Amino acid sequence: MGLAFFYIAGAVTLFGAIGVVVTRNVVYAALFLLVSLAGVAGTFVLLYAEFLALVQVLIYGGAIIIVILFGLMLTRTSEYEASGEHRRWPLAALVSIGLFALLAYAFLADSALYNSSTREAISVEELGRELFEQWAVPFEIASIVLIVALIGAVVIGRASPEEDEPEPGPGSAPR
Amino acid sequence: MMLIHFELLSAGLFCLGVYGVLARRSGVMILMAVELMLNAVNVNLVAFAAFRDIPTATGQVIAIFVITIAAAEVALALAIIMRLFRSRGSVNVDQIDLMGG
Numbered sequence A: 001m002g003l004a005f006f007y008i009a010g011a012v013t014l015f016g017a018i019g020v021v022v023t024r025n026v027v028y029a030a031l032f033l034l035v036s037l038a039g040v041a042g043t044f045v046l047l048y049a050e051f052l053a054l055v056q057v058l059i060y061g062g063a064i065i066i067v068i069l070f071g072l073m074l075t076r077t078s079e080y081e082a083s084g085e086h087r088r089w090p091l092a093a094l095v096s097i098g099l100f101a102l103l104a105y106a107f108l109a110d111s112a113l114y115n116s117s118t119r120e121a122i123s124v125e126e127l128g129r130e131l132f133e134q135w136a137v138p139f140e141i142a143s144i145v146l147i148v149a150l151i152g153a154v155v156i157g158r159a160s161p162e163e164d165e166p167e168p169g170p171g172s173a174p175r
Numbered sequence B: 001m002m003l004i005h006f007e008l009l010s011a012g013l014f015c016l017g018v019y020g021v022l023a024r025r026s027g028v029m030i031l032m033a034v035e036l037m038l039n040a041v042n043v044n045l046v047a048f049a050a051f052r053d054i055p056t057a058t059g060q061v062i063a064i065f066v067i068t069i070a071a072a073e074v075a076l077a078l079a080i081i082m083r084l085f086r087s088r089g090s091v092n093v094d095q096i097d098l099m100g101g
Helices: A002-022 A026-046 A050-074 A078-082 A089-109 A124-133 A136-157 B003-023 B027-050 B058-088
Strands: none
Touching (some): A002 B003, A050 B027, A124 B058, A136 B058, B003 B027
16 A cells, blocks of 8 residues: 555656756646645655655745746746757757666665665654754754845846946935 | 556656757756756656555655755756856856866
């Protein structure tokens, strides 16, 4: 039963991921990314990480996809319709398939190590305790990183004066 | 349902992300492929933590940090892409050679 759910979640994840890297329409790619991230959230549920599944849906589905769609809206060009693959995409496919073959070989060669099927549920209370006791300082540093990145994004994304800021007219306040 | 299943799913997701980063030309597309790779890493972290003999929440905690950094990364990268679009009228990474790369 659990295995059937795993195959469904994995199929949804990989279907969305293939859609992201294959489709030529950028908006479809963002929606395929949403499908893939929902599949990953299902995988988290199967791993008893229900809080992480919730965070995944909220942050990725609710925030990151929206930001990406806004980015697409603000940079829409006609070239998006034709923004397909690099001309050397077969080389990229070769590298990607080779990497997958290497990883799969490594996992399957030592499959005795990966055959454990005893899963232990971690309660949200336990997770919160660990996050705010053992990882309290990294947590605060992460929040500083986030605020710095957001301020940086505002500074970078703001229009510079020579681009499109209107000139101050004669009625502006004297200096 | 064994650990190897999650490992293979994670490897597949990561390799699709690698293909996307290498093969796409639009900056936004590359950003989305990077998100796929980060999610593959998250699946890996949570799966290894869940299949340990002694239960631990550390994998989930690190996955939360990865999601935080991913949010910061998306905001910064989209700001840079929008700035490039305004100054060059394109988001094609092949045409961005300001530093002579």
